[in-house]
Amino acid sequence: MTAMAGPAATGIDGARFDPSRTEGRGLADTLRSFKVAVLLGWKLEANWTDPFLFFIYSVAKPLSSALILVVMLEVIGGPAGKAFRPFVIVGSALWAFVLNGVAGLAWSVLEDRERYRVLKYVYVSPADFLTVLVGRGVARIGVGLAGVVITLMVGVIALGVPFDIGRVDWPMLVAVSALGLASIIGLGLLMAGVCIQTRQESWSYPEAFAGALFLVTGAVFPLVVLPAPVQIVGLLTPLTWWIAGTRQALFPGGPGSVGGPGSAFASTFGHPDPSAGEIVLALLVTGTVVTLAAVAVFRLSDRRAKRTGLYDRTTGS
Amino acid sequence: MPALAIEVRGVRRVYSSKKAPIVALDGIDLEVPTGEFFGLLGPNGAGKTTLIKILTTLLSPSSGTASVFGFDVEKDTKKIRRIMNMVAGGEQSGYGILSVREQLWMFTQFYGLAGAEGWRRVDELIEAVGLAEQRLQRVSTLSTGQRQKMNLARGLLNDPWILFLDEPTLGLDVAAARSLRELIVEWRAAVPGRTILLTTHYMAEADELCERIAIVDHGRILAIGSPDELKRRVQRESIFRIELDRLEGGAQALGRLPGVVSATAAAGNEADTDRQSVVMNLVLEDDGALGRVVGDLADRGSHILGLRKSEPTLEDVFVELVGRGFDEAGTDEPGPSAEAIA
Ligand SMILES: Nc1ncnc2c1ncn2[C@@H]1O[C@H](COP(=O)(O)OP(=O)(O)OP(=O)(O)O)[C@@H](O)[C@H]1O
Ligand SMILES: [Mg+2]
Numbered sequence: 001m002t003a004m005a006g007p008a009a010t011g012i013d014g015a016r017f018d019p020s021r022t023e024g025r026g027l028a029d030t031l032r033s034f035k036v037a038v039l040l041g042w043k044l045e046a047n048w049t050d051p052f053l054f055f056i057y058s059v060a061k062p063l064s065s066a067l068i069l070v071v072m073l074e075v076i077g078g079p080a081g082k083a084f085r086p087f088v089i090v091g092s093a094l095w096a097f098v099l100n101g102v103a104g105l106a107w108s109v110l111e112d113r114e115r116y117r118v119l120k121y122v123y124v125s126p127a128d129f130l131t132v133l134v135g136r137g138v139a140r141i142g143v144g145l146a147g148v149v150i151t152l153m154v155g156v157i158a159l160g161v162p163f164d165i166g167r168v169d170w171p172m173l174v175a176v177s178a179l180g181l182a183s184i185i186g187l188g189l190l191m192a193g194v195c196i197q198t199r200q201e202s203w204s205y206p207e208a209f210a211g212a213l214f215l216v217t218g219a220v221f222p223l224v225v226l227p228a229p230v231q232i233v234g235l236l237t238p239l240t241w242w243i244a245g246t247r248q249a250l251f252p253g254g255p256g257s258v259g260g261p262g263s264a265f266a267s268t269f270g271h272p273d274p275s276a277g278e279i280v281l282a283l284l285v286t287g288t289v290v291t292l293a294a295v296a297v298f299r300l301s302d303r304r305a306k307r308t309g310l311y312d313r314t315t316g317s
Numbered sequence: 318m319p320a321l322a323i324e325v326r327g328v329r330r331v332y333s334s335k336k337a338p339i340v341a342l343d344g345i346d347l348e349v350p351t352g353e354f355f356g357l358l359g360p361n362g363a364g365k366t367t368l369i370k371i372l373t374t375l376l377s378p379s380s381g382t383a384s385v386f387g388f389d390v391e392k393d394t395k396k397i398r399r400i401m402n403m404v405a406g407g408e409q410s411g412y413g414i415l416s417v418r419e420q421l422w423m424f425t426q427f428y429g430l431a432g433a434e435g436w437r438r439v440d441e442l443i444e445a446v447g448l449a450e451q452r453l454q455r456v457s458t459l460s461t462g463q464r465q466k467m468n469l470a471r472g473l474l475n476d477p478w479i480l481f482l483d484e485p486t487l488g489l490d491v492a493a494a495r496s497l498r499e500l501i502v503e504w505r506a507a508v509p510g511r512t513i514l515l516t517t518h519y520m521a522e523a524d525e526l527c528e529r530i531a532i533v534d535h536g537r538i539l540a541i542g543s544p545d546e547l548k549r550r551v552q553r554e555s556i557f558r559i560e561l562d563r564l565e566g567g568a569q570a571l572g573r574l575p576g577v578v579s580a581t582a583a584a585g586n587e588a589d590t591d592r593q594s595v596v597m598n599l600v601l602e603d604d605g606a607l608g609r610v611v612g613d614l615a616d617r618g619s620h621i622l623g624l625r626k627s628e629p630t631l632e633d634v635f636v637e638l639v640g641r642g643f644d645e646a647g648t649d650e651p652g653p654s655a656e657a658i659a
Binding site: 132 | 332333367374375386388393395397398399400401402403405408409410413414415419423427428429445471475478504507508510
């Protein structure tokens with residue numbers, strides 16, 4: 001059978017043992033791996049073959065949690081709670097997204113290693129593992145984005161959230177979205193780095209981590225209700241600024257989550273609420289720090305995994 | 318192309334564990350020339366997979382150096398990954414939701430093939446390994462044998478200079494295992510210079526495929542050589558199986574001849590009464606003693622109905638070197654039950 005001869009048929013015979021084959025094509029190879037990883041993530045994560053599942057995970061979940069919060073607000077706060085509806089809707093919608101990004105990226109590692117058992121084959125290929133993971137993260141985020149948009153739309157239509165498309169601060173929305181997504185991928189990588197090291201059943205770690213972040217980032221209630229040290233943790237988290245920025249861009253003038261009288265932000269910076277520029281700047285700084293730290297942690301974890309032999313470990317082996 | 322495909326110098330690998338550290342490799346030195354079909358044989362836990370993991374850049378050695386085509390496994394990992402590939406058996410690997418074609422194409426992209434070139438390569442290999450009918454089928458619906466063929470196709474996508482096969486036929490039925498072996502042989506024969514390192518627990522597989530074999534146990538290489546060389550090591554005498562129409566004086570008479578170490582009736586011979594023949598196992602000091610035996614038999618009026626030299630098998634070699642057969646491999650430390658019996 002000639003096919004076994006390999007690429008001879010495609011005209012690169014003689015170059016078969018060409019030493020230049022050990023050299024890659026640099027950026028072109030990276031882009032290629034990245035593209036196919038996004039494609040793979042899209043196929044694996046989107047449940048496209050099952051629109052029902054997609055709806056449950058990406059729309060129904062955030063929507064129902066938003067509804068629960070809206071009802072609670074109504075019960076506890078009375079008519080005054082109404083002003084907080086946009087606040088809650090944006091927070092819930094974005095949160096589903098955070099789960100998709102942060103937990104999702106880490107789950108990719110666990111899934112590839114333990115469910116699909118392909119991690120070692122991806123790893124022995126020349127593709128950069130970090131690039132592949134980020135690609136899959138981007139796909140997850142794409143899927144999550146669809147959920148965010150649908151949740152927001154439903155919130156606006158069904159819950160009468162006052163939304164004026166003419167008042168949206170587009171430049172700010174674009175800036176905080178781009179920076180926010182990068183930060184989510186950074187946090188996801190951080191979790192992935194941790195998950196590479198785990199030996200036992202660790203599917204719940206990423207979700208627990210994301211859950212902890214949920215409390216300190218002002219997703220569903222303003223930071224000011226938390227003790228000051230916890231508020232500081234929130235202020236150091238890029239997600240806090242991303243959520244605040246998105247709220248501000250979509251619903252300018254609505255209640256904020258970061259500052260307020262007596263908040264840690266107010267006592268640190270001397271004015272009660274951050275301006276749009278301050279939000280973007282804070283997001284840029286915290287996001288960069290988190291992303292750089294994540295890459296470093298991931299690389300270290302990668303090296304340690306090779307030293308300790310964790311790449312084809314599976315649960316219970 | 319470098320003369321050596323694999324060069325391993327003093328490689329040790331120690332795994333840390335809660336109890337005592339586990340020494341998986343205890344000072345391995347190995348050279349595999351380019352183009353060789355090389356086998357690693359050894360009982361469970363001998364360290365075969367560990368050595369493959371080190372050579373495929375999945376694992377770092379604790380000490381010592383290893384290189385593949387002159388590239389150091391620690392420093393030149395990317396280079397090695399471009400010209401090497403690995404296929405392991407006994408596992409179900411693959412993204413179940415993708416089709417066979419999609420799954421393979423994805424890997425061509427990791428190996429830097431252009432999109433269309435990748436599809437062409439995938440289709441060629443799908444054809445070559447005999448998965449044409451399943452090409453659009455979801456990976457999750459493949460049988461174990463089909464999955465392993467897909468896994469082999471994946472391992473050939475980058476046209477590797479060297480292919481590492483870790484028990485590739487594990488869990489396959491006889492026919493599937495044979496067809497996989499044929500594919501491997503065919504692939505290697507298609508281009509001179511292609512190198513294979515195989516681990517297996519099937520003696521016959523190693524004997525059939527490998528030009529040279531290393532027998533490993535407890536992380537050390539106990540013996541290395543061609544299957545014939547290894548067999549010769551355990552065979553210090555010549556052993557023949559001889560069938561006669563009759564034998565006057567019985568086995569003792571033959572045993573007294575010069576150069577004959579022993580002559581015994583072959584097991585099961587007594588029952589074979591209707592054939593009216595005598596089957597003997599003859600152990601001679603060397604092949605040269607056979608002439609005298611034949612002459613003596615003719616003098617006694619015996620006719621030789623059959624004569625066959627018995628060859629030791631790789632399993633004999635294995636048992637002699639490792640000190641235990643494959644059945645009891647891994648139970649070198651007597652467990653509590655064994656102590657209770659003793
Ligand atoms: N990740 C690990 N952590 C701790 N010990 C390990 C690890 N991997 C392997 N070992 C141990 O190292 C030794 C060698 O294992 P290895 O898998 O290399 O053996 P093998 O020759 O491939 O065996 P088998 O024929 O069963 O596949 C064994 O004692 C095994 O328990
Ligand atoms: Mg093994």
